[in-house]
Amino acid sequence: MLDCGGGTGDLTAYETDTEGRMVEIGLPLGGPHGAEEINRAFRDEHLLDRFGKLEILQDLAADHPEALLDLTEAFERAKLHFGPHETDPIYLTLPTAIDRRIGATVRKRLARKQNGVTDAIVVTADEARRLFDNVLPDILDLIGEQLKEVENTATATSRAPVVLLVGGFSASSMLQHAVKEHLLGRADVLVPPDPGAAVLYGAAHSAYEPHTWARRSRLTYGTCYCPEFEEGVDPEEYRFTLSTGEVHCKARFSKLVTRGDLVNTDDEAHLPYVPLEGTTRKLTFSLFSSTEPDPRYVTDPGCEYLGKVTVDLKKVMAFALEDRGVTLYMRFGETEIKARAVVRQSGEEAAASLGFLTNY
Incomplete structure (x- = not known):
């Protein structure tokens, strides 16, 4: 789908699965080509x-x-x-x-x-x-790049690609002609009667039936955690020692979702964690995103702090340390990412919304 409006030209690709859902293929492309x-x-x-x-x-x-x-x-x-x-x-x-x-x-x-x-x-x-000519060549390059990715992931059962033009600028006769000529023999081109209104109709339909589509995560998401220190790998400034004498590493990135992962509207990624010290009465998860698929530290370039979730451990202080586990969940199905942490033994829960993230 090519969405050309006033400011930008944006491309994303979907295919229908056996359940009738629209599943995103690859990652979206776009630029100031409106x-x-x-x-x-x-x-x-x-x-x-x-x-x-x-x-x-x-x-x-x-x-x-x-x-x-x-x-x-x-x-x-x-x-x-x-x-x-x-x-x-x-x-x-x-x-x-x-x-x-x-x-x-x-x-x-x-x-x-x-x-x-x-x-x-x-x-x-x-x-x-x-x-x-200030925008058409750039738009055609984007289409070619996206179509190449679609063709690379195609299977024997994949249907012929169809390009849908939406957005106010897609009403342009010049744009429609250029796209049709560029894709001649490679893909069909469809233009709704009112390309500008089609964006609104699509947004409304998505809001009423969000379960009908699945998208790719734009970023990698996770939390800061402190595993054992790896000699010769982790920086010395990240080394710290527990009261037990064990040596751990600060600022490590624990991934829940990787950039490019398919995320259904009702998906909730989760991982288990335990406190490091027996005296810990509250456990705080600092949540981060990254533009990279496999960041090692939350301080790496491309990492951004999103927020935090804190859960109370007072009700489980009588349990052994390994039994004070907390599961961190992140949900991606709405306009904002939601995180929650649940103490497994007590059911104690804390939650946080991480804001309206248009690029997640």
Whole structure:
């Protein structure tokens, strides 16, 4: 699925499993390849060429921002209907504030560059196509990269790939044509009647039936723990000694979920832990994410602190140390990651939400 909106172009791939769920294939791709990049090129390149000086554009932006916005929005509307075989230019009538502001020098420049037209900004068909070149090649590269990954994971029973275009920019005739030409013979391309609204419909459907899909974890998740110190491997500054004389290592990363793992909406990853000291009356789990698949320490590059969960061990202090175990759970099925820690002997539980993480 290619979601092209104003700011970005984002790709993700799914396949249906035997239970009818949508299962994510690989990790999503994306970048700043939305419609706004074309609008930026229109303002910074095309208007600069027509007005002649950067200072003029800056003055218009400072004194008449609404008029400049109106001109850009007029181009925004026109470019959606501009097709690959279009030969007619795009005419954008100058807003009154801009028309009154430009002087004779700019007026002469407009006449020279636009075949005598001075009351509008003219974008020829070739100029419009060049503006689209600011994003279309990047979008096609992303599609090619994602499709290659899909093809590499395909099996004998896999269906032919289908690319669904959604998002406001996907209504663009130029974008639709470019994608169809790029994928000719490799994949079918589908465009809903209203690509912009399709994103909203999909979000609503996902909220009502979250069990119908499974995604890949964007990051590695886990907690900080203190296993035995490994001589020659762990840094000396992480060494510490327990009251029993055992030597352990601080700041180690204990993984619950690895980047790229398939995570169902109702999945709850878990691991067991025990306190190190017999005097420990509360056990705190510091939770971390990492951009790497196999971090060794929570201080490694790419690691980020997310929050903590603390459970009370007072009810199990009479048990042997090894019987004071706590299980840490992390749940990924909603808009926020939820963590909980449960004391196995007493059932004591503590929980925490780790915020709205759009990239989990």
